[in-house]
Amino acid sequence: MKLVADLHTHTIASGHAYSTVLENTRVAADRGLEMIALTDHGPALPGGTYKHFFANLRVLPVKIFGVEVLRGIEANIMDQQGGLDLGDYFLEKLDIVLAGLHRDCYDPGSVEANTRALVAAIASGKVDVIVHPGNPAFPIDANQVAEAAARHGVLLEINNSSLTGLARKGSRDNCFKLAEHVALHKGQVCLGSDAHFAGHVGELEVAAELARKHLSDEQIINTSCAAVHQFLASRGRRRQPARRPLI
Numbered sequence: 001m002k003l004v005a006d007l008h009t010h011t012i013a014s015g016h017a018y019s020t021v022l023e024n025t026r027v028a029a030d031r032g033l034e035m036i037a038l039t040d041h042g043p044a045l046p047g048g049t050y051k052h053f054f055a056n057l058r059v060l061p062v063k064i065f066g067v068e069v070l071r072g073i074e075a076n077i078m079d080q081q082g083g084l085d086l087g088d089y090f091l092e093k094l095d096i097v098l099a100g101l102h103r104d105c106y107d108p109g110s111v112e113a114n115t116r117a118l119v120a121a122i123a124s125g126k127v128d129v130i131v132h133p134g135n136p137a138f139p140i141d142a143n144q145v146a147e148a149a150a151r152h153g154v155l156l157e158i159n160n161s162s163l164t165g166l167a168r169k170g171s172r173d174n175c176f177k178l179a180e181h182v183a184l185h186k187g188q189v190c191l192g193s194d195a196h197f198a199g200h201v202g203e204l205e206v207a208a209e210l211a212r213k214h215l216s217d218e219q220i221i222n223t224s225c226a227a228v229h230q231f232l233a234s235r236g237r238r239r240q241p242a243r244r245p246l247i
């Protein structure tokens with residue numbers, strides 16, 4: 001299985017990440033990726049960026065070093081109603097919207113409360129990917145979340161950094177269970193490095209290995225740029241007009 005896209009990466013704009021757009025795309029190109037999503041944290045996370053950062057992503061070329069760049073966000077789910085920390089005006093301009101639960105923005109609640117928050121975000125129509133749903137800090141009902149995601153055509157992420165000890169220790173069993181339920185409900189997953197440093201861009205293998213135990217290549221969106229484009233079109237995302245590659 002070839003993995004051509006890393007759909008979860010951060011730049012220095014996130015406030016606690018250490019590489020630039022050019023550094024991340026350089027590594028992506030060197031590692032043979034065809035696509036990368038820039039998904040800096042939403043404005044509610046302390047140290048993060050301002051809302052206009054996301055609107056201004058339009059200045060970026062479509063390809064950098066030959067790698068297609070999706071303009072995205074990792075938004076924060078703020079409440080049990082699935083509310084996000086960026087308004088529709090900005091979200092609608094993006095190529096891909098990731099969202100998830102983070103401390104500082106959402107206090108971990110009961111399984112029922114956390115599940116309600118994720119299912120509401122899934123059902124809102126504003127979110128394309130739920131990030132790191134296997135995080136043990138926010139326990140959820142894997143079956144309910146996977147069922148809702150499959151029904152609404154939303155991807156659940158298997159986050160590579162959750163499985164390598166870089167973040168969210170104790171995620172493996174939860175991710176395994178989520179992949180099982182995604183298979184049961186015939187949904188799809190998205191793999192993300194969640195790189196906060198360029199050296200981690202494109203690191204997807206541990207997540208891929210886990211996903212493959214339950215899911216076919218067709219259920220893992222990162223295996224084809226055409227599949228990513230098709231998925232985004234199904235979500236009603238209109239890719240920003242093509243611009244001349246600058247580099």
Ligand SMILES: [Zn+2]
Nearest residue numbers: 074100102131
């Ligand atoms: Zn996150």
Ligand SMILES: [Zn+2]
Nearest residue numbers: 008010074194
């Ligand atoms: Zn992230």
